[in-house]
Amino acid sequence: MNLDQSPTAQQQNPNLERLIKLQEVDKIIGQLTELIQEQIPRQIKALEDDFTSDLAKLKHFDEEVSLLSKQKKALEAEVEDTKVKIAKAKLKLPEVKTNVEYRAILKESDNFERRILKIEDEQLELMEKMEEKALQRPSIESQVADDKARLDKLKAEMEVELKSHSQRLKALNEERSGIIGAVEPDVLASYDKVRKQRKGVGVAQVKDGLCMACFQIIQPQLYYQVRTTMEIYQCPHCDRYLYHIPEPKPENGETGKKRSKKKE
Numbered sequence: 523m524n525l526d527q528s529p530t531a532q533q534q535n536p537n538l539e540r541l542i543k544l545q546e547v548d549k550i551i552g553q554l555t556e557l558i559q560e561q562i563p564r565q566i567k568a569l570e571d572d573f574t575s576d577l578a579k580l581k582h583f584d585e586e587v588s589l590l591s592k593q594k595k596a597l598e599a600e601v602e603d604t605k606v607k608i609a610k611a612k613l614k615l616p617e618v619k620t621n622v623e624y625r626a627i628l629k630e631s632d633n634f635e636r637r638i639l640k641i642e643d644e645q646l647e648l649m650e651k652m653e654e655k656a657l658q659r660p661s662i663e664s665q666v667a668d669d670k671a672r673l674d675k676l677k678a679e680m681e682v683e684l685k686s687h688s689q690r691l692k693a694l695n696e697e698r699s700g701i702i703g704a705v706e707p708d709v710l711a712s713y714d715k716v717r718k719q720r721k722g723v724g725v726a727q728v729k730d731g732l733c734m735a736c737f738q739i740i741q742p743q744l745y746y747q748v749r750t751t752m753e754i755y756q757c758p759h760c761d762r763y764l765y766h767i768p769e770p771k772p773e774n775g776e777t778g779k780k781r782s783k784k785k786e
C-alpha cells in the first residue's frame with residue numbers, strides 16, 4: 523500500500539461520517555439542554571432570591587415600625603395613667619392632717635411629674651426614630667419594585683428564549699433520529715455508551731498520532747489504519763471513535779485549501 527496516500531472524505535466509513543454529524547448535533551442538543559434545564563432556571567432563581575430577600579427586608583422593616591408605634595401608644599397610655607395618679611394625689615391634699623403626710627403626697631406627685639417628663643423625652647426619641655424610618659421606606663420599596671421589574675423582564679425574555687430553544691431542540695432531535703436510523707446499531711450503542719461516560723463526546727479526531735479528545739498517543743499501526751482504511755476504530759484509551767481529516771498537500775497545489783467533506 524502506498525504510504526503517502528491519504529484517504530479522501532469519500533473513502534470514510536459511512537458509519538463514521540454519520541457519527542461525526544451525530545456528534546455535532548449531540549453537542550448542540552447538550553448545550554441547549556444545559557441552557558433550558560440549568561442556566562435559565564438558575565438565572566431566574568437568582569433574581570427570585572433577590573426579590574424574596576427584598577420582601578423579607580421590607581417585612582422586617584415594617585415590623586420594626588410597628589413595634590415603635592406600639593411603644594409610642596404604650597407611652598401615651600402611661601402619660602394618661604400618670605396624670606390620673608397626679609390628680610388623685612392632689613385630691614387627697616385637703617384631707618391631709620400632718621406636714622409629713624403633706625410632704626409625702628407632694629413628693630409622690632413630684633415623682634409622677636418627673637416620670638411624665640422622662641416619658642416625653644422617650645416619646646421624642648421614638649418620634650425621631652419613626653421619622654427616620656418613614657424616610658427610609660421609599661428606598662426599600664423602590665428596591666423591591668426594581669427587583670420585581672427585573673424578575674418580570676427576565677422571565678418574559680426567558681419565556682421567549684425557552685420557546686425558541688425548545689423548537690430548535692425538537693428539530694435537532696428529529697435530525698438525530700434521522701441520523702441514528704442510518705448507523706449500525708452496535709456502533710450507535712457503543713457511541714452512546716462512550717458519550718455518556720466521556721463528557722458527551724463519543725467521536726474524536728486523531729491528529730499527529732494523538733487522540734484529540736483524551737490526548738493520548740495512538741499506536742502508529744492504528745493511526746495508520748485510521749488514516750488509510752475504510753474501517754471504523756475506537757481510541758484504545760478513551761473508546762471514542764476515531765476519525766482523521768486529511769491535510770491538504772502543498773505539492774498538489776492545494777496549499778491553504780481544505781478539502782470539503784462530501785455530505786450524504
Ligand SMILES: [Zn+2]
Pocket residue numbers: 726733734735736737738757758759760761762
Ligand atoms: Zn482517546
